[in-house]
Amino acid sequence: MTAGASRQALAAARERLDALTDSTSVDAAQLADELAAVTALLNREVSLRRVLTDPAQPGEAKAELAGRLFGGQVSSTTIDLVSGLVRSRWSQPRDLVDALEDLANTADLTAAQQAGALDDVEDELFRFGRIVTSSTELRAALTSRTAGKAAKGELLSSLLGGRANAATERLVTRLVTAPRGRSLEAGLESLSKLAAARRDRTVAVVTSAVPLSDGQKQRLGAALAKLYGRQMHLNLDVDPEVLGGIRVQVGDEVINGSISDRIEDASRRMAG
Incomplete structure (x- = not known):
């Protein structure tokens, strides 16, 4: 989803989802299931998603159609979200389905976050x-x-x-x-x-020859957070072929070297 109209529509939808799931009365897991069901329907029904994303049709008319289609099938919260989505402009019809899937996944992750998991x-x-x-x-x-x-x-x-x-x-x-x-x-x-x-963190995939100690993980996480200017979530993997060193991948960037060397280098770079 790269076109400007779709990016803006998705950003607005994520804000609405966050606002809705801030309420303790909203079951985020149920919301995820319902959004996933709508995603599956619109993924199958090409003509329907074209109607719901037709820029020539008024947004309110499309929202009313969505209400009639899904009323009684899903919760009012889900209908509110879907109605907001179809009122928005989309660069292409498939972007609407991508956004619905994104919201379904985000709702499930929100449920996990609320449960501390x-x-x-x-x-x-x-x-x-x-x-x-x-x-x-x-x-x-x-x-x-x-x-x-x-x-x-x-x-x-x-x-x-x-x-x-x-x-x-x-x-x-x-x-x-x-x-x-x-x-x-x-x-x-x-x-x-x-x-x-969900926590404004970046994933760092860390591969080491042996499992890292808690202290090593904390120091590495802190060093990477300083380097990249944001929190890092460490996905840890063990591979004996690393030969006593460590391999860290953050997005497309790969850092190779020993644990102590990298931590010291990170500290020097921050100090400089």
């Missing part, structure tokens, strides 16, 4: 991505075009059910059963970034 969800998304990367058979099963949604859902339930946060399971299940043209890896990366954004 956002860190767990971030870590679980990362670990699941590593498991998928390391298992060709699992990736093939989850991305198979011949396997149905029910079969993939059952597989994920056996893998994550009772072992991961409910929000993690919902997010991963939606991604696997409705990838919407994305690779599994790209979808997981997008979810990780969205999770980090």
Whole structure:
């Protein structure tokens, strides 16, 4: 979603979602499920999403149509959000569906944050991505075009059910059963970034030869936060081939070197 009109519409929708979920009366997990259902419908119904994004039609008329379509099917909170979305201008019809999916995922992450489990969800998304990367058979099963949604859902339930946060399971299940043209890896990366954004943090993927101690993690996190000027969430991975050093990836930037060297270098750069 790159065009200006769609970016503005999504930003406004995120603000509305944040305002709604600040209320204790709104069930963020239920809101996520309902937004995901609307996403699935508009993803299937091309003609409907074209009508709801037609710039030639008045915004109120489109909002009224959305109210009639979804009234009685979803909560009034969801209808309010969808109505606001269709009143906005979109660069292309598919951007509306992308925005709905973004809001559904954000609502699930908000539910996790409200429960004090956002860190767990971030870590679980990362670990699941590593498991998928390391298992060709699992990736093939989850991305198979011949396997149905029910079969993939059952597989994920056996893998994550009772072992991961409910929000993690919902997010991963939606991604696997409705990838919407994305690779599994790209979808997981997008979810990780969205999770980090809930606290205005950036994800740093840290690979070390052996597990880091709590002190090392704290010092590395603090050094990276100073370097980048914002909070960092560390996704930790162990790879003996790192040969006693450490590899840190923040976005497209990769830092290689020993833990002590990098921390000292970060301190010197900040002092200078």
